[in-house]
Each structure stands twice: as C-alpha cells, then as structure tokens.
Amino acid sequence: MTVAVLGGGPVGQTAALLLARWGVPVVLVDEHEVRDPVGSKAICQQRDTLDVWASLGAGCLAEEGLTWTTARTFHHDTELFSLKLPDGGSALPPFVNLSQARVEEVLDGLIARQPLIDVRRGHRVRDLTQPGRVVVECHTADGPRRIEADYAIACTGARGDAVRRALGQRLDGVSFRDLFLICDIRADLPGWAAERRFWFDPPWNPGRQVLIHPCPDSQFRIDWQVPADYDLAAEESGGAMEARIRAIIGAAPYEVVWRSVYRFHTRLVPRMRVGRVLLAGDCAHLVAPFGARGLNSGVADAENAAWKLARVLRGDAGEELLESYHTERHAAAVENAAVTTATMDFLVPQDDEQHRRRLDVLTRAAHDPAAYEQVDSGRLAEPFWYADSPLTTPDPGRPFAGRPPRGAVPPPGPGILLPDVTVPGGRLRELARQGFLLLTTPGVDSAGMRSVEIPVGGALGARPGEAWLVRPDAYVAAVLDRPAPDDVTAAVRRGTSFPQG
Incomplete structure (x- = not known):
C-alpha cells in the first residue's frame, strides 16, 4: 500500500x-x-x-531561524507604534524567519x-x-x-x-493588480536584526508599502509594493534598484543575494x-x-x-x-483567504471608501493607541480550529467563541490544538502524535486506551472527572465528563469516521 x-x-x-x-x-x-539553493521565498x-x-527530527530549524521581537509600523516617515511580541510560554519560538x-x-x-x-x-x-x-x-x-x-x-x-x-x-479567485518586488540583501544594520519594519506610504515608495524582515546571517528581506507595469530589468540597468535600497539602509555596504517579482493572489x-x-x-x-x-x-x-x-x-x-x-482543510483555506483579503484591502484599497477608512485609521494611530488594532499589515499565521468538524464531539460547557483577537488563541477545548505543555512522559503534543491519546484527570478510567493523567486545572483547564480525547495531529477530539468506556469508544469512533450522504 x-x-x-x-x-x-x-x-x-x-x-x-x-x-x-x-x-x-x-x-x-x-x-x-x-x-x-538561492532565495528566501517562504521565510516565516x-x-x-x-x-x-x-x-x-528537524528541531534544528527552530534553532537556526531568527525570531524578531519588535514590530515597528510607520506611516509616511513617522513611526506610529512598536509592539513587543510575547513568547507564549512554549519551548519553541512563536515563529522564525529562515x-x-x-x-x-x-x-x-x-x-x-x-x-x-x-x-x-x-x-x-x-x-x-x-x-x-x-x-x-x-x-x-x-x-x-x-x-x-x-x-x-x-x-x-x-x-x-x-x-x-x-x-x-x-x-478560482482573484489576482491583485499591483506587483511586489522582493529583494534579499546582506548588510550590517545595527539594531535591525530583531525588528520587523513596515511602512505605509513612505516618501521613497509613495502611495505604496514596504516591509522589511530580518533573516539569519545578516540578511534582510525587503518587499516593495510596485506598479503593475514594473520592469525589474530596466530598474536594475538604470540604477533605480540601487536608489531603492539606499533610501532604506543609507550608506551601509550591502550585497544583493536574490530578487524577484511576484503578483499576489x-x-x-x-x-x-x-x-x-x-x-x-x-x-x-x-x-x-x-x-x-x-x-x-x-x-x-x-x-x-x-x-x-x-x-x-x-x-x-x-x-x-x-x-x-x-471539510477541515477547505474551511481553513477559506478562513485564510478571508484574513489575507482583509489585509490586502487595507494595504491596497479597492475603492474610495476603503481609501478613506485606511487614511482615517492611520491618521488616528499616530496619537490614539485604540486605533492600533485596526492597522492591518497582516495577522500572523495561526492554527485553524476544528470546532465545527464532524469529527469533533462538541462540549456545551466549552462553546467555541470564534476567531480570537490577533495574537491570541482560543481556550483549550474540542476542536482546538493542544497547548504546547510538558507532562510526565514528555511533551504533550509529541505523545499525541503517536496515535489517539486519552488525557484523564485523577480517578477517571482510561477505558483501555493509551493514556496520560493530567491535573485538574493546569494549561488545559481540565475539570474534575474529565477525560480529553486527542487526535493524532494533537487536536482535541472530545472532552468527556465522567465517561464510561462506551462514551470513550463512541468519541473515538466519531473522531475516525465521517458521515456519508
């Protein structure tokens, strides 16, 4: 097979x-x-x-990658705000650039x-x-x-x-008219290695955006939004590419490692x-x-x-x-499309109303912290939540409240990816990835399944008498209250079946 x-x-x-x-x-x-072997491409x-x-067995990727800790956002040549990113309490960084x-x-x-x-x-x-x-x-x-x-x-x-x-x-879908020029450079830029910098409408790229990501080995990825008729070869031969880079990094020596032009979809x-x-x-x-x-x-x-x-x-x-x-991954793709479309509508307004809204948000963000959340330069990737999946046994005591605020995750429950915590026997997610796993609170029978005892409360917020059934991808399939063996069997059956018709 x-x-x-x-x-x-x-x-x-x-x-x-x-x-x-x-x-x-x-x-x-x-x-x-x-x-x-060349080019940053998908870096985050x-x-x-x-x-x-x-x-x-590829834990070295988390170790080799670079994690920036500060996100700086600018409008024109004025810094609107900077945000420090929490580490989330995991042994792994929230993300790396590699x-x-x-x-x-x-x-x-x-x-x-x-x-x-x-x-x-x-x-x-x-x-x-x-x-x-x-x-x-x-x-x-x-x-x-x-x-x-x-x-x-x-x-x-x-x-x-x-x-x-x-x-x-x-x-099926849409392609955005504007192009994006992506350039990897190697340069010594003190103070930039732990910062992501995003400019809305900077003087040196008027009417459009620029994003800079730090990468390992003193490399930086620069993304410029450029017009639909942008000509990379002409810009390089005429010296305009040099001017683009100098407008950002000043007189620092640099080397172009890779560059390309993309249209986003x-x-x-x-x-x-x-x-x-x-x-x-x-x-x-x-x-x-x-x-x-x-x-x-x-x-x-x-x-x-x-x-x-x-x-x-x-x-x-x-x-x-x-x-x-x-069912599960198409729903995740629809969610990602909705999130990124909202970002692109903010970055590249499609009509006068979107233009007015963006200008209002950016203007207010210069002096009003309440406007920060409305500045959309991209909501960082997060797991999708299978709360509505037919494989998930719902728990009325833990209803899913929908998409959480940016940077947050839902509380643990059915359809949610387990938090990355350590239990006696190892990391919980690693144990789950060996096959269906039952997490039991003290006094609850394991029903003959591979199981790990967890404390009441803790990172999961488990309640006395509960058993948590976890799928092989570390998602919670069910939370059962004082389950009999047949209840566990039914939850496993639901977690491995799909209704036909």
Missing part, C-alpha cells in the same frame, strides 16, 4: 516524512533534478509548523535517511487518472514514466495545473479531495503572504492528510474519513 506525494517542496517533503513515520511507503515525485515558519518539523532553501535542505537530509521514501526527481507530472488506483503519468529526460499508488497527495504548487486539470479543479480550489487524491498547499489554495499563511497552512494540510491516510491504509478507518480532510 503506497502513497504518491506529488511535489517536492516543503509541503510535499513534510507529507512524505509524516506518512513514513506512520509506516506508509511513499513515492515522492519532483519535477526538479536539483534544488535551487510559525510555532506549530516548527512543532511538526521537530517531531520529524529561508525556504534551508528548510528544504534539512528536510531532504531526513528524507535521504528514510527507507520508506522513494524519491523520483526530474519527473514532471503530465496527467493523473484513478482507475481504482492512482496512476500518474510523468515526463522525464529519459522519456515517459508511469507511477501507480493507492492514494496521492498533490503538492505541486501554484503551477500544478496538470494535476488540477486532471482532477477537474480550478484555482487569493484563489482556492472547490474540492481538496477528489477520489483518492488530496490536494495540499499552494496546489489547493493561494493567499497573499502577509501573515505567512501559505507554507504554514500547507504544513497543516500535510499533517491532516497523513494521519488520515495512514489509518485508512491500516484498516483502522473507512475511506470516508478522507472526506473530512476536505
């Missing part, structure tokens, strides 16, 4: 490693013969993504040591059919190749048109599960990068897909469980 993972970027790498950890043989298909990895990678190339290098090293992963490089997917199994037709330098598998996870990215076309899917396929194929990452959804919701959401897709495919392949769940992948 084999799963084909189509696409060898960080989402595909993560999916392959997670499946192999569950004992599932994988064929990892990538169109590139070799990696492109959120704590829960780092947590997944740490569980796979180049995508380094992430891929570390994950490739893990894949090379995993005997269950068969890597096929230089294989460009041309077509895909599902005559009982998944059949992938590839083009290689040596001619056509065919790969067969029981299931597939499509992580072929924004340009994965061949896969989407074969599955009858389109990336908000697009989403209507179905993230089509038969035996699950679509993940940019192959399924595209959002503007403000808030770093692209790669981070793709890694969450990979983890959701992997544990469900593993249970189906082992016979621990019916194939209908895979439909919950679409």
Whole structure:
C-alpha cells in the first residue's frame, strides 16, 4: 500500500516524512533534478509548523531561524507604534524567519535517511487518472514514466495545473493588480536584526508599502509594493534598484543575494479531495503572504492528510474519513483567504471608501493607541480550529467563541490544538502524535486506551472527572465528563469516521 506525494517542496517533503513515520511507503515525485539553493521565498515558519518539523527530527530549524521581537509600523516617515511580541510560554519560538532553501535542505537530509521514501526527481507530472488506483503519468529526460499508488497527495504548487486539470479543479479567485518586488540583501544594520519594519506610504515608495524582515546571517528581506507595469530589468540597468535600497539602509555596504517579482493572489480550489487524491498547499489554495499563511497552512494540510491516510491504509478507518480532510482543510483555506483579503484591502484599497477608512485609521494611530488594532499589515499565521468538524464531539460547557483577537488563541477545548505543555512522559503534543491519546484527570478510567493523567486545572483547564480525547495531529477530539468506556469508544469512533450522504 503506497502513497504518491506529488511535489517536492516543503509541503510535499513534510507529507512524505509524516506518512513514513506512520509506516506508509511513499513515492515522492519532483519535477526538479536539483534544488535551487538561492532565495528566501517562504521565510516565516510559525510555532506549530516548527512543532511538526521537530517531531520529524528537524528541531534544528527552530534553532537556526531568527525570531524578531519588535514590530515597528510607520506611516509616511513617522513611526506610529512598536509592539513587543510575547513568547507564549512554549519551548519553541512563536515563529522564525529562515529561508525556504534551508528548510528544504534539512528536510531532504531526513528524507535521504528514510527507507520508506522513494524519491523520483526530474519527473514532471503530465496527467493523473484513478482507475481504482492512482496512476500518474510523468515526463522525464529519459522519456515517459508511469507511477501507480493507492492514494496521492498533490503538492505541486501554484503551477500544478496538470494535476488540477486532471482532477477537474480550478484555482478560482482573484489576482491583485499591483506587483511586489522582493529583494534579499546582506548588510550590517545595527539594531535591525530583531525588528520587523513596515511602512505605509513612505516618501521613497509613495502611495505604496514596504516591509522589511530580518533573516539569519545578516540578511534582510525587503518587499516593495510596485506598479503593475514594473520592469525589474530596466530598474536594475538604470540604477533605480540601487536608489531603492539606499533610501532604506543609507550608506551601509550591502550585497544583493536574490530578487524577484511576484503578483499576489487569493484563489482556492472547490474540492481538496477528489477520489483518492488530496490536494495540499499552494496546489489547493493561494493567499497573499502577509501573515505567512501559505507554507504554514500547507504544513497543516500535510499533517491532516497523513494521519488520515495512514489509518485508512491500516484498516483502522473507512475511506470516508478522507472526506473530512476536505471539510477541515477547505474551511481553513477559506478562513485564510478571508484574513489575507482583509489585509490586502487595507494595504491596497479597492475603492474610495476603503481609501478613506485606511487614511482615517492611520491618521488616528499616530496619537490614539485604540486605533492600533485596526492597522492591518497582516495577522500572523495561526492554527485553524476544528470546532465545527464532524469529527469533533462538541462540549456545551466549552462553546467555541470564534476567531480570537490577533495574537491570541482560543481556550483549550474540542476542536482546538493542544497547548504546547510538558507532562510526565514528555511533551504533550509529541505523545499525541503517536496515535489517539486519552488525557484523564485523577480517578477517571482510561477505558483501555493509551493514556496520560493530567491535573485538574493546569494549561488545559481540565475539570474534575474529565477525560480529553486527542487526535493524532494533537487536536482535541472530545472532552468527556465522567465517561464510561462506551462514551470513550463512541468519541473515538466519531473522531475516525465521517458521515456519508
């Protein structure tokens, strides 16, 4: 029983490693013969993504990455405010800035040591059919190749048109007119290494925005919003690129490491599960990068897909469980699209009313701290909450209140990712990722399940007589009050089933 993972970027790498950890043989298909080692690309990895990678043996990514602690926001040439970021009490940082190339290098090293992963490089997917199994037709330098598998996870990215076309899917949505110039520079800028800086309408990029992120090894990523007709080659040859950079860093020596131009999109396929194929990452959804919701959401897709495919392949769940992948992760993609669209509407107002609102907010923020929350330069990536999932057993005593304030997480409860805490036996999330886990308060029977006793109160806010059922992706499936063994069995059944019809 084999799963084909189509696409060898960080989402595909993560999916392959997670499946192999569950004992599932994988064929990892990538169109590139070799990696492109240059360019920051997706640079911001959120704590829960780092947590997944740490569980796979890539804890070094959290250690190597750079975490800025201060967010400075400017309007014109005036600083509106600066915010210090809390660490959240976890052993892992809230996020790190680290180049995508380094992430891929570390994950490739893990894949090379995993005997269950068969890597096929230089294989460009041309077509895909599902005559009982998944059949992938590839083009290689040596001619056509065919790969067969029981299931597939499509992580072929924004340009994965061949896969989407074969599955009858389109990336529906909008593309933003303005472009964004992204440039990685290496420079010594004292005081900037722990700060993210965001300018609205600076004098040296009038009418548009600029964002600067620090990265390891004295590198800085600069994003300029530029007009739709921007010409990178002309700007470089005419010296205007030099002027752009000098306007920000002054006379400090610098080196351009990488640069590129992007157009941002908000697009989403209507179905993230089509038969035996699950679509993940940019192959399924595209959002503007403000808030770093692209790669981070793709890694969450990979983890959701992997544990469900593993249970189906082992016979621990019916194939209908895979439909919950679409239900849960499509809802997450819709949420990300809503958050990033609101950010883009603030950054790039679409009509006069949006222009007036933005100007009013930015003007008030210069002297009124109450306006800070309305300044939208991107809400940092966060987990999605499966409170409404059919796999989640609701608890009337812990109703889900919806999206929390920016920078906050909901209180623990059904559908919420476990807080990152340590219990006797290890980190709670690591224990959960070994399979369904029952957390019991003192005096509660484990019903024969793998279990860990937790105190009343604590980080979960557990109440006397409760048992908490946790899924293999560390999400809470149910909170049960003084459960009988049959209650636990029913919650596990609900957490591994999906209603048909």
